Amino acid sequence: MYKYTYHIVETNIPYLRDPPMAKEGEAWEWRMSFPDGMSKLFVSECMPQAPGLVVGLSLRCWGLMQTGWRYGMSEPQKVIHCFKVGMALCLVSLFYYVSPLYEGVGGNAMWAVLTVVVAFEYTVGATICKCLNRTTATFLAGALGIGVHWVATRFGATSEPIILQASVFVIASAATFLRFLPSVKAHFDHGALIFIFTFILVSISGYRVPDLFEFTHHRVSTVAIGTSICVVTSIFCCPVWAGNELHSLIQSNMEKLADSLDGIVAEYLGDDADADDAKKEASNEKLVGYRCVLDSMSTEESLVNYARWEPAHGGFNFRHPWKDYLELGALLRSYAHCIDALSGIVSDTKAPAFLKQHFSTVCVKLSSNSTAVLRELVAVVRTSAESPKIDLRLEEMCSAVQELQDALKALSNQETGATEMKPQEFSEGGKGESNVVPFVAVVQLVTLSSLLIEIVARTEKIVKAVNTLAHKATSSE
């Protein structure tokens, strides 16, 4: 029995995520992370082998319904989207019921329905991108198809199918190849697909359909009708903007990083052994928050791609520097890598008490100063305006780095003193560790400090990126 972990990161693209390291004898689990930072456990989708097929199937359906209910409760915006899709499909299916409309498109209303089914995406940007792709590709492929058919008919009835088949082979192969290229893949994948299909449909339909021009006209107009319904419903009926989603994803990622770092440092240096279980679980949620950041790259990329298609909305105008969010996202991930390394090094151990006195204040100070900068940056991103406090916070952070370096120097003297202490002296402070432990702990503390300093360096890069972003956002208005 395998179980997997899913994180849903405020987007329409939920996907299979890094399973947490399964500990010895512990099964993996279905887990959904919701935007509010909480995550819930659903074992229901992953029932063990049920006694019979029918019982098993019912249990699975029941589990799926439970999951769906909780998911719907936590993400009402997605439920609204489903109703929007239903509404758009009812609207487009009027082309079947109303005779003038049906005859107007020559009975080809199915293409309009298909367009709505395929092109209606969760965010406005994605819908616009797909609709533009689809309309343009249909138009271009229709024109090319008519051209190829016209050329083929010049060569007589025998050669016609051969020429058409050859053109289908060449154009389909070429378009399929283009779909592999990253730049085409990122922006025009759907367009290339529709181009291939429409080209084949139009060019070889000429063999069967009397008026190819009218046929193509109907195909293009039904696609145009479908895309218009998608775009209008998407924009004017509870719109979900990819830009907004991206904007809040980046902010929540920054907050998660800050929470994780604070949590990990406090866990290592603090003495909250007597904290109650509920508090511990909440803090564990925070500790692993940085993992969501590690996993958010593909979501960010698609949101950036889509946000660029969106018209001005809310605080964002059409020329908002969306692409800069990619760089910011990459920097946040590199920050998260440091936290991951840090959490690996300090997990399952506690700093010995005698070192804690010396170190904890200064380490906690540095980490909290660094996360204060990050939290200040969240405000900068939110308002897209430079913050007057940020310089102060940066200075505090730098002075904390200096303090930590001084403490390290002091430690390098104190430590060798410590190895000369008698064992019983350790026992008082360090609860009876052998005299190897202080040395390991010192190495750990030095590493912790060093990683914290590296985190500070990465924070500075983030500050720079956020300032650039805020500057560009302001000047683009």
Added chain:
Amino acid sequence: MYKYTYHIVETNIPYLRDPPMAKEGEAWEWRMSFPDGMSKLFVSECMPQAPGLVVGLSLRCWGLMQTGWRYGMSEPQKVIHCFKVGMALCLVSLFYYVSPLYEGVGGNAMWAVLTVVVAFEYTVGATICKCLNRTTATFLAGALGIGVHWVATRFGATSEPIILQASVFVIASAATFLRFLPSVKAHFDHGALIFIFTFILVSISGYRVPDLFEFTHHRVSTVAIGTSICVVTSIFCCPVWAGNELHSLIQSNMEKLADSLDGIVAEYLGDDADADDAKKEASNEKLVGYRCVLDSMSTEESLVNYARWEPAHGGFNFRHPWKDYLELGALLRSYAHCIDALSGIVSDTKAPAFLKQHFSTVCVKLSSNSTAVLRELVAVVRTSAESPKIDLRLEEMCSAVQELQDALKALSNQETGATEMKPQEFSEGGKGESNVVPFVAVVQLVTLSSLLIEIVARTEKIVKAVNTLAHKATSSE
């Protein structure tokens, strides 16, 4: 002018990737990483604003063609895939040219064409997955559509459209909602889409089409024809197995990690200042190889999803433990996070010479022992058979850890000795650094050692995961 970085990781899903940190005054670039580990630079796709629209467009097309040519040269398998798609489309378009075939499906040959265009994927697994989804969804939705239409007609001509519209709204909304759920998204996304479309098509076509049963029969059979052509072409004509792709992706990721770690440690501790430029560039390629590993999660997930649909092929049978590759992939990424933190800490600096003498041998030994384990694991993954050498390699690695710890202890004494040395004594060994430098260098070396030890811990987890994988693979045969 923005430029982005793409890594293509031996799959049909090339995607936008983490841009490397752009240094001061350095523009970002289009870069493609090819399976052979080399990456090439393409500035051509990212021309600055050209003087005129036509010139600009031609330059862009030229750039795209150049990119395409190089891409095609480096990935012949993808070119073959394009020809396969062209061939399958020629085959399916025979349904237009051959009259008995055309009449056999009632002029609905377009659905077969559409099926081939949409469902023919790069790997066999993806094609089978999409085809099964499509056929099942079409069949189920067709049956449901006929049922709903039958019920609606019982209520008389006035109520019929209302009941049909209501059913379209409810079923489309529900199916759209299901698509958000991670388990459905991962396996049945395409099926849900096709279900919605076929249901609407069948249920509301009853309003226009005289014989709904025949209409549905044609829809189902054309889809079945299309999927059969896809599956047969995909399997019997130069097949690309998702399982193979995944298998070699994991191996190449392990090799990249080993190369990166060796490279970074050698760069920091070695003295290759006189290496020539070509060698340096090749080594820089290796240094950042671990970034490909950080980015390979979504590729791995989709390959695992697809590999599970594939019949036995090569060394893999149907019950090959594909899901275990996900865990292994996650462990490799956590290894890569450590390398990222390490590279951040040691970049742009060199260990001072007097510390190098003391440390470099033991650090290089540990890192090379750790990468030797990783390289041995590549062989285990490749052959799916436990290696007799692995225990020996593990022992060597553990003894290297012990040596490093001893060296650290020795350093802790020597270091305080060093701070008591006179400045000129430093100058001899450390090329005139101020006496802060040795201290910073010591912290760096301690961090390096600590991260190396953490990497060893993560290597041990990887060993465990690979052994489990090999064991399951052997017992599943």
